[in-house]
Amino acid sequence: MNMQTDTGEFIAKKYEPKGPVVLDCHVKNIFYGDFRAVRDTTIPIEKNKVTGFIGPSGCGKSTVLRSMNRMNDLIDSFRFEGHIQYHKHDIYSKKVDAVIVRRYIGMVFQLPNPFSMSIYDNVAFGLRLNGYKGDEEEMVVKALKRAAIWNDVKDKLKNSGLSLSGGQQQRLCIARAIATEPDVLLMDEPCSALDPIATRQIEELMVELKQHYSVALVTHNMQQATRVADTTAFLGVDISQGGRTGYLVEMDETKKIFEDPQQLLTKQYVRGEFS
Amino acid sequence: MVYNPFKEASSDKTLSAPPSATDYLKDTVFRSFAYFCALSIVLLVAYIVFELGSQALPAIKTHGLGFITGTTWDTNEGVFGVLPEIWGTLYSSFLALLLGGFLGVAIAIFLTQGFVHAKFEMIFRTVIELLAAIPSVVYGLWGIYVLIPLIRPGAQWLHDTLGWFPLFGTDLSGPGLAPAALVLAIMILPTVAAISADAFRRIPYKVKEAAYGMGATKWEVILKVMLPTASSGILAGLVLGFGRALGETMALAMLIGNVNNISVSLFAPANTLASLLASTFPEAGQIEIQALMYAALVLLLITFIVNVAGLAVQQYTMRKFEGKK
Numbered sequence: 168m169n170m171q172t173d174t175g176e177f178i179a180k181k182y183e184p185k186g187p188v189v190l191d192c193h194v195k196n197i198f199y200g201d202f203r204a205v206r207d208t209t210i211p212i213e214k215n216k217v218t219g220f221i222g223p224s225g226c227g228k229s230t231v232l233r234s235m236n237r238m239n240d241l242i243d244s245f246r247f248e249g250h251i252q253y254h255k256h257d258i259y260s261k262k263v264d265a266v267i268v269r270r271y272i273g274m275v276f277q278l279p280n281p282f283s284m285s286i287y288d289n290v291a292f293g294l295r296l297n298g299y300k301g302d303e304e305e306m307v308v309k310a311l312k313r314a315a316i317w318n319d320v321k322d323k324l325k326n327s328g329l330s331l332s333g334g335q336q337q338r339l340c341i342a343r344a345i346a347t348e349p350d351v352l353l354m355d356e357p358c359s360a361l362d363p364i365a366t367r368q369i370e371e372l373m374v375e376l377k378q379h380y381s382v383a384l385v386t387h388n389m390q391q392a393t394r395v396a397d398t399t400a401f402l403g404v405d406i407s408q409g410g411r412t413g414y415l416v417e418m419d420e421t422k423k424i425f426e427d428p429q430q431l432l433t434k435q436y437v438r439g440e441f442s
Numbered sequence: 443m444v445y446n447p448f449k450e451a452s453s454d455k456t457l458s459a460p461p462s463a464t465d466y467l468k469d470t471v472f473r474s475f476a477y478f479c480a481l482s483i484v485l486l487v488a489y490i491v492f493e494l495g496s497q498a499l500p501a502i503k504t505h506g507l508g509f510i511t512g513t514t515w516d517t518n519e520g521v522f523g524v525l526p527e528i529w530g531t532l533y534s535s536f537l538a539l540l541l542g543g544f545l546g547v548a549i550a551i552f553l554t555q556g557f558v559h560a561k562f563e564m565i566f567r568t569v570i571e572l573l574a575a576i577p578s579v580v581y582g583l584w585g586i587y588v589l590i591p592l593i594r595p596g597a598q599w600l601h602d603t604l605g606w607f608p609l610f611g612t613d614l615s616g617p618g619l620a621p622a623a624l625v626l627a628i629m630i631l632p633t634v635a636a637i638s639a640d641a642f643r644r645i646p647y648k649v650k651e652a653a654y655g656m657g658a659t660k661w662e663v664i665l666k667v668m669l670p671t672a673s674s675g676i677l678a679g680l681v682l683g684f685g686r687a688l689g690e691t692m693a694l695a696m697l698i699g700n701v702n703n704i705s706v707s708l709f710a711p712a713n714t715l716a717s718l719l720a721s722t723f724p725e726a727g728q729i730e731i732q733a734l735m736y737a738a739l740v741l742l743l744i745t746f747i748v749n750v751a752g753l754a755v756q757q758y759t760m761r762k763f764e765g766k767k
Contacts, residue, residue: 241654270657280652283671283763292666293656329764340652347656 176405178207180429182398182418188252189214189381190235190272190351195249197230199242203408204230208415210400212351212383217373219396219421220385223441226402227413228385229277232353235383236272237265253351270297273349277356279336281328281343286311286320289328289339293347306346313375314342315368334361341369345376352376354384358391370395389437392421399424401433494742498735509736515702515718517726522733524740526702530712531744534619534698535687537708538626542687543680545627546634550676553635554642555664567639574632582696585625590616590697593624597709614709617699623708625693630683637682641675642668674760681752688745691716715741 190212197205205227212218212235220228230239237258239245250257258268273293281289290307299306307324311317316338320331328339337360344352354373358366373382373395386392392399400418404411417424417433428434435441446460495502501509505522512523549570553563597614604610614620645668653667669676699711700721715737726734 236655238651238655241651266657266659268657269655273657274655276648276651276655278648280646280648282649282652282667285762296656296658296662296666327762327764343652343656 176207176407177414177416179209179415179417181209182211182400184211184213184398186216187214188212189254190383191252192231192235193249193251194231194234194247196246197227197234197239197248198244198246200244203410203412205402205413206405208400208402208413210415210418212381213398214381215377215379216397217377217382217384217395219392219399220383220402221387221389221392221399221436222402222413222416223404223436225411225413226404228400228402229355230413231402232355232383232385233274235351235353236269236274238269238274240265270347271349272351272353273344273347275337275341275344275352275354275357277359279333279340279360281331281336281339283327283329285325286328286331286339287324290342290346292343297347299347307342310342310346311339313345313372314338315365315372316342334365337361338365338369341372345372349380351381351383354382356385356387359387366391389425389439393425396421401428401430401436403432403436491739491742494735494739498732498739501729501732501736505733505736509733510740513702513704515722517730520729522730522736524715524718524737526704527713527715527718527737528740528744529704530619530698531688531714531716531741533706534623534626534694534712534714535684537619537623538630538687539680539684540627541623542627542630542683543634546631546679546683547638547676549631549635550638550642551664551668553639555660555668567636570632570635573628574636578629578690578692579696581625581629582693585621585693585697586617589624590614590621593620601709608706609708611707612705612710615711617697618709618711619698620708622694622698622712625697626687626690629690629693630687633686634676634679634683637679638672638676641672641679644675645671670763673763674756677752677756677759681749681756684748684752685745688741688748689716691720695720715744 188211192208192210192212194205194208194210196203196207208227208231210218210220210231220232222228233239234247235251235258239247247259250259252258253268253272256263258272282292284292287307290310291303294303294306308317311320316335319335320326320339323330328336331339337357341357358369361369370391373384376382377397384392384396386396397420398418399421401416401424402413403416405414406412417428417430419429424433425437428437444460444463444466448460451458501522505512509523510528511525512521513525514521514523516522549566552558553566558566594614597610597620600610601613649667649671650663653663658666694714695717698714698717700713700717701711703710703712705712719734719738719741722730722734
């Protein structure tokens with residue numbers, strides 16, 4: 168049986184997580200000004216797992232992801248209704264400062280965005296921000312190695328991060344994000360600018376990262392979701408109300424979503440009948 | 443006729459056609475015009491330097507490098523030296539750069555980093571740009587009638603209590619370095635602010651996003667990310683502002699005191715090359731005019747060196763921060 172809102176809008180069946188949940192995301196509505204971008208989307212991010220977000224363009228998967236560390240607060244017209252529980256606290260509670268949220272919940276963006284400073288300083292940025300007292304160099308090297316870029320940059324750590332190629336820049340940004348070992352890592356189509364080899368390395372990194380952290384991954388690439396995601400949320404676009412509002416259609420274990428989806432829309436999407 | 447090696451590809455099907463002879467002509471004409479404009483600037487500068495040089499030549503022959511190290515300017519004796527003017531020019535411009543540069547960058551940050559609503563930003567910007575439109579003589583008058591009386595008690599107090607400190611070594615008797623540098627600072631502020639603000643606006647949104655995404659506070663974002671990223675643009679603004687301060691004439695001629703004097707004291711009267719030129723020219727005889735041409739050449743040289751040095755620093759920061767070759 169499908170659930171419905173009072174106005175008859177579809178609500179996805181709740182996914183029951185098997186393990187502990189680190190970030191329990193309940194979106195009622197997300198607005199940009201008058202535009203309702205996302206509605207009724209409940210996605211639990213499980214601890215030590217990779218949660219994949221798939222769906223057609225404009226379904227709001229990035230918006231939901233960016234709400235999870237309050238990145239959307241930078242947009243004036245943004246309005247969030249709902250709650251996101253993180254370690255028993257709602258990150259949207261008035262008492263919680265967005266800056267603190269982002270220290271614990273890191274993010275890798277779709278387009279590479281290194282700072283105009285040296286490669287080393289880029290990776291050390293977060294460590295310095297968080298007042299890290301230990302061996303900074305060791306952490307920087309470790310992060311660069313894990314992000315599969317160490318061999319490319321080990322001889323030119325003093326060069327500007329912007330001197331690297333697009334794919335290298337993205338891996339540098341991943342190194343920067345994981346250097347502080349954030350509890351949760353949000354990745355917004357991190358591989359869209361990468362070649363297949365680098366993509367594979369980043370995918371391996373995600374699988375490795377989930378040993379200690381939790382990862383939420385937005386991807387356009389369904390094969391990527393099947394390769395790395397433990398659970399997958401499929402979001403669709405609702406055009407029934409005149410706008411283009413994204414909503415959760417189905418969430419389940421990745422295998423289930425791709426092999427035995429319960430919703431017709433999911434089935435069509437994973438078969439590649441629309442995108 | 444336009445040479446087209448791909449004529450065979452033309453069939454009834456394709457609409458592709460080579461550019462016409464007129465298209466090529468327009469291209470050539472426009473390109474030549476652009477070259478001509480660029481070249482004319484270079485020629486103009488070269489002509490000015492040549493003309494100044496040839497008029498200054500007799501003075502250069504007579505005074506040699508002693509002109510630059512000399513400290514007296516005496517028409518009757520025919521002794522000319524511009525060291526006090528060089529000192530006054532550099533010192534007043536440096537003080538103005540320090541103050542105006544700091545305020546200009548601060549204003550640029552205030553305007554571009556989300557401290558004010560877009561509507562008020564427009565108003566602020568217009569007011570600041572208005573500063574650049576005020577004639578220099580008005581600044582001079584304002585300096586004489588408003589600024590000097592205003593800062594005099596403070597200057598007196600500083601001299602009385604901290605007189606041992608070289609910067610406050612003399613008292614402010616009226617015109618002097620401090621009012622001149624303050625007015626200069628206000629005059630270069632719009633240049634620095636406008637160019638720095640543009641440098642901040644040019645930073646892609648994704649950079650700001652990355653900085654906030656790392657969990658940086660607003661001040662950390664501005665100081666640790668935005669400022670280094672904008673640094674080459676800010677430097678360009680500072681160099682332009684400094685150049686403007688070096689050449690500023692009218693307001694300084696009214697405010698600096700026009701006294702051949704080398705002193706680190708902020709309240710001592712001094713002189714600058716530009717104000718020396720402006721105030722001495724009208725009554726100068728032939729020998730003195732040659733010396734003034736020499737002084738103009740020195741000023742030109744100083745401006746040139748400052749610009750080249752500024753450019754070098756800018757290139758260096760670009761390489762360091764942006765990885766550009």
